[in-house]
Amino acid sequence: MNDLADGRRTRERLIAASIELFDRDGFTRTSLDAVCRRVRVTKGALYRHFPSKLALAAAVVEEYFQMSHDVRAAVEAVSPSPLQALIDMTYLMCRLVCTDRTVRVSVRLLFTSELFELLAGTYCVSVAMMIRDLLRDAVEVGQVQPDVDVREEAESLMMMIIGGQLRTVVSAGKSDVDGQLTVLWQRQVDRLVPAEQRDRLRTQPPPFDRVVD
16 A cells, blocks of 8 residues: 555656656756656656656646646636636636646647647547537527537637647747737627627636636
8 A cells, every 4th residue: 555655656756847847948858867866766666657758748748638627627616607617718728828837838748749649639629528518508508609510619719728828838928818818709709699698708817816726
């Protein structure tokens, strides 16, 4: 039992050290030796958990995949409707690129040449499915036009979220992603939402302190 617990702790420490080093030095310039030195374990101990640096990077991104579902749950808990939850989730997923190291590192990793084919497609599908679920809920409660092609709209909104995240990474948080998302959401609401429902939606950034610690 202690061996299992020690193994889990070592794995968690390796992932945490990788996130720190990937953020500071980049994926390409971070060596497994550097990760081992940070955690004070042998390379053999690292290989018991991760057979390669790509496997270690994939574990980092998996942490973010889980976090993205947690973000959705947190947003839904405080949002009054499915479409408002979707709008708020869009802003929050882009904001976290600036404020959360795991998110920032994972978004960078997803679109590096070494990991793109392995993970980017999975991420896009995961985001699109979350959006699709919320859009379907919004259609069911009459918040979105009933004739909307949910699959097509989910793919479009997925690109909007990922595009916002990439702009935030590239600009080091200096571009006005919130302002761009506000304009995009105002257009989406005018197109997708019945006129009598539009005044009930906020297309500006949510109060983030109500959503995340």
